[in-house]
Amino acid sequence: MDGYTVAALRGVSLEIATGEFVAVMGPSGSGKSTFMNLLGCLDSPTGGDYVLAGENVSQLTGDALAAIRNRRLGFVFQNFNLLARTSAVENVELPLLYSQCPADERRRRAMARLAEVGLDERAHHHPSQLSGGQQQRVAIARALVNDPVLILADEPTGALDTRTSFELMGLLQQLNRGGMTVVLVTHEHDIATFASRIITFRDGHVLDDQRVAQPADARAMLEALEREAA
């Protein structure tokens, strides 16, 4: 930009295996957002390679990246990013709209995913009629609907209270136990403890990459929280 290049990431070499639950941490400006954008195929690296599920996607552009995002990736955002005035099930259907999926098949798969996150009874509610936690669960159903190889969650608990955060992390852990690879960005340490691996960025480098032997169990934490309240 403006004649000189700012390197947001330099010398980062990471491998994330299928079935891992990775938490990415780091202060703002550490390069973790750039890292997530690269993982999410929303941006292309100026140098280096990104191999996703055996396919080198670093040189792909535009439409090809859109197709990769559509088929391989699921996104969960901090602010949910659901379409307003659109029912939950239609929000979940959205990625299928871009993958030539017939209408009845779309509806069937979307309903199945909503059932998985426990919201099948709210399928026809609009986002404004759902709580924050429910909205985020709709977003997770949307991320899952295309059977992705990787779920990318960017501060998914940022807009939720502690209880709902634990609920949501419980859902992500459950998905992870089912074999889904999850990469999560957070700046909250207690949220990161639910992951099986924590990568910390600083100034464009990996500062720390450690495996957690015994990740905390979100369901158990939630129950403990409820016992305390009672």
Place this chain on the structure above:
Amino acid sequence: MKWLASIRIALRALRVNKLRSTLTMLGIIIGVAAVITMIAIGSGAQSRVEEQIKSLGSNLIMLLPGSVTSGGVRMGSGSRNTLTEDDAAAIQREILDVQAAAPQLRGTGHVVAGNNNWSTVFYGVTPEYLEARNWVIATGKGFEPSDLKGAAKVALLGETVATNLFGDGDPVGQVIRIRKVPFTVIGTLQRKGQSLMGQDQDDVILMPISTARNRVLGGGAARQRTVGSIFVKVREGADMKGVENEMRSLLRQRHRVQPGADDDFTLRNLSEVLAAREESSRIMALLLAAVASVSLLVGGIGIMNIMLVSVTERTREIGLRMAVGARARDILTQFLVEAVTLALIGGLLGIALGIAGSVAVAQLAGWHVDLRLESIMLAVGFAAAVGVFFGFYPARKASRLLPIEALRYE
């Protein structure tokens, strides 16, 4: 992505901002309605002129008496009756391309039939007259050569005269008095409508020229064989200019006009006059349509404006759609379909308003309007084209957004 899905998304987006969508459509509605109404009025005027041409008959040349010069003073046109029945006969006989040369002798008079009376124009004519003017007998029969020879007191009535004298009754066989002379009605003429000058051409009585001269007009007209004018019908496909020139030299020769002197008659090619009028009414219709399309253009700019606002408002939606796999062309299609849908709905409403407007103009102003399917299809096509044209820039702007930046947009 499927077209149907795109249209459904577009309709939903338009429903979200109902008032805004309606106001944006208003420009297109007014534009399409204006185009349809203006074309209807323009082509109404045009078809009226075409009707007049048909009623007059094509390839028609009219011969009128010209001016005479007396001691260096030139009198005006028609100052002396220089044309005669013999001139008409000579034209018919000597010029091959002339199909019919029909002299007419004009008079006005009061007509009485039973309890009704009416003032009208009568023409003394020959049997060729009806042929030259493309006039058809509606009921009864036309003149026989014997009527002409014997100056029989028989008459053909124009529709207006027939209605005024006999109402709905059948005039054929009835007796009428023209300037106190009794005539038998032998037929009626088919309706011909207004002339080029707005005169009622059906307010007329036709009689044999010999009858008009000898039994009704009398006096000087009876002594000479002069006529008021001669209608000349030229054969289809003949060279009008050539026939005109032949006629001119024939008449100059017959009237012994010195070389270099003015004609003592006037030649008027009526078809040319009408063609010019048709051309001017056609230009008028085009002009009306052009003015109306300006309002469509303004409506299109309204669409572009609203689509740009919409793209900005929905930046995050665009980012999300891109993140879950929408390609640039999916986004382009979505916004383009939205703009075209807006324009087409406006176009359909505009058609309804345009038809209503045309009918209202026809009813209230009494104008002849001509609502054509082509003009309606043209207006809708134009509306869709406006949608594509003015929707393209905002749609392309949307499709060029970068997903990361669009997602981060507040």
